[in-house]
Amino acid sequence: MSLAKVLAITFVLFLSAISWCADAPTITISVDATHAPRKIFHASLRIAASAGDLTLYYPKWIPGEHAPDGPVVDLAGLFFKANGQTLKWRRDLQDGFTIHVDVPEGVTEVEAELDFLSPAQFEGGFSAGSSATDKLAVISWNQVLLYPKGWTADVNYAASLKIPEGWKFGTPLPIASESGNDIHFKTASLTTLVDSPVITGEFLKVVPLAQDPLTEMDIAADSAAALDAPADVWGHYKSLVDQAQKLFGAHHYRDYHFLYTLSDHVAHFGLEHHESDDSRVDERALVDDASRKLSAGLLPHEYVHSWNGKYRRPYDLATSDYQQPMQDDLLWVYEGLTNYLGFVLTARSGLLTAEQDRDDLAVTAAQLDHLPGRKWRNLQDTADAAPQLYFAPQSWYYWRRSTDFYSEDTLNWLWVDVIIRQQSKGKKSIDDFCHLFHGAPSTGPALKTYTFDDIVNALNQVVP
Numbered sequence: 001m002s003l004a005k006v007l008a009i010t011f012v013l014f015l016s017a018i019s020w021c022a023d024a025p026t027i028t029i030s031v032d033a034t035h036a037p038r039k040i041f042h043a044s045l046r047i048a049a050s051a052g053d054l055t056l057y058y059p060k061w062i063p064g065e066h067a068p069d070g071p072v073v074d075l076a077g078l079f080f081k082a083n084g085q086t087l088k089w090r091r092d093l094q095d096g097f098t099i100h101v102d103v104p105e106g107v108t109e110v111e112a113e114l115d116f117l118s119p120a121q122f123e124g125g126f127s128a129g130s131s132a133t134d135k136l137a138v139i140s141w142n143q144v145l146l147y148p149k150g151w152t153a154d155v156n157y158a159a160s161l162k163i164p165e166g167w168k169f170g171t172p173l174p175i176a177s178e179s180g181n182d183i184h185f186k187t188a189s190l191t192t193l194v195d196s197p198v199i200t201g202e203f204l205k206v207v208p209l210a211q212d213p214l215t216e217m218d219i220a221a222d223s224a225a226a227l228d229a230p231a232d233v234w235g236h237y238k239s240l241v242d243q244a245q246k247l248f249g250a251h252h253y254r255d256y257h258f259l260y261t262l263s264d265h266v267a268h269f270g271l272e273h274h275e276s277d278d279s280r281v282d283e284r285a286l287v288d289d290a291s292r293k294l295s296a297g298l299l300p301h302e303y304v305h306s307w308n309g310k311y312r313r314p315y316d317l318a319t320s321d322y323q324q325p326m327q328d329d330l331l332w333v334y335e336g337l338t339n340y341l342g343f344v345l346t347a348r349s350g351l352l353t354a355e356q357d358r359d360d361l362a363v364t365a366a367q368l369d370h371l372p373g374r375k376w377r378n379l380q381d382t383a384d385a386a387p388q389l390y391f392a393p394q395s396w397y398y399w400r401r402s403t404d405f406y407s408e409d410t411l412n413w414l415w416v417d418v419i420i421r422q423q424s425k426g427k428k429s430i431d432d433f434c435h436l437f438h439g440a441p442s443t444g445p446a447l448k449t450y451t452f453d454d455i456v457n458a459l460n461q462v463v464p
């Protein structure tokens with residue numbers, strides 16, 4: 001290599017270093033959720049810019065949903081302005097989640113206005129499904145923001161939110177100030193913002209579960225009566241927090257908020273975050289005995305994800321930004337192990353009795369015994385094809401197969417637990433693996449990725 005070439009490369013590296021050292025910009029975002037009962041949310045953003053093409057992204061691959069299901073079709077009312085002038089924009093022809101804005105000379109900041117059209121008629125699915133009623137709403141920040149190309153996880157947002165008059169709210173996002181129905185949050189990274197939804201409602205109950213770190217349930221319901229659960233229910237959720245600390249031996253959040261929505265008019269699912277979960281069930285899921293049993297395993301599953309899925313995450317699911325495709329091959333650990341540990345904690349917390357919990361596992365085993373699709377599609381393929389299978393129709397379910405890395409891998413991790421107990425002659429269990437893999441030291445919402453080999457090595461450390 002010639003000296004001239006070395007000098008040229010050094011110069012290029014020097015220029016790159018300058019751009020790396022530049023401060024990440026702070027974007028201002030104000031969300032107006034006062035029209036939540038009409039199922040429309042408005043957002044205004046201020047984004048630093050310079051003359052030329054400003055490339056903005058609408059989040060596409062949504063963490064925890066393992067698929068490119070960001071609801072871009074519900075993005076409307078999009079206007080860009082600078083210095084009082086409306087700017088031209090065009091969608092990228094190769095990626096519908098990318099917007100190019102034409103920024104004129106002399107402009108240093110672009111104002112963006114947008115509406116998020118939340119489903120007005122019932123829609124199932126995940127966070128893009130029905131999320132608002134005339135009594136409550138869940139705000140997922142990824143649905144109401146854009147972010148600029150070139151800055152990924154390190155771009156910051158100064159966010160504020162206006163909720164309907166008289167409604168209360170809950171969120172893990174740290175608050176800077178509050179005045180009436182106007183909430184200003186502390187500046188947070190894009191990653192933290194998207195990871196910190198807000199639940200708001202006319203009937204909202206806060207149930208403290210633990211003090212250090214602060215752990216609470218923020219429950220919004222379509223009626224006040226739906227919040228009036230028997231006292232022992234809160235005891236079981238307190239026990240869930242205790243038992244999870246015992247299982248893992250450490251935690252990886254500052255505070256934790258169970259954001260629990262009780263409504264017959266929103267999509268029913270659970271979505272994990274580092275410091276919260278967005279879980280939505282029937283309106284009477286806390287007060288009705290049968291309904292409570294049916295949803296007993298949901299919060300244990302989502303809570304486990306704070307350790308398994310958020311803190312420890314497969315390397316190829318930890319993408320640098322929401323436009324990068326996720327690879328779902330290790331969902332048998334991310335979801336399968338979470339589901340097994342969720343079963344364990346559901347019984348240990350008393351949310352179900354041990355017998356009810358074992359019956360639940362037996363139902364899973366019996367269903368898999370009668371699933372003809374297992375003849376042609378192996379279990380790994382249900383994870384590899386997860387971005388499609390999550391949205392598959394119900395018809396031909398048993399021949400197509402579904403996201404069976406939840407159910408069948410629950411049984412595989414039960415088998416792992418049995419092997420650990422057998423080989424250690426009863427001295428060790430899956431708890432030892434969790435302490436080693438997910439445990440100390442306690443941290444804030446950190447990310448530590450793993451590969452298949454890391455799982456094998458950790459299991460071999462528990463029982464060689």
Ligand SMILES: [Zn+2]
Nearest residue numbers: 301305335338
């Ligand atoms: Zn899960």
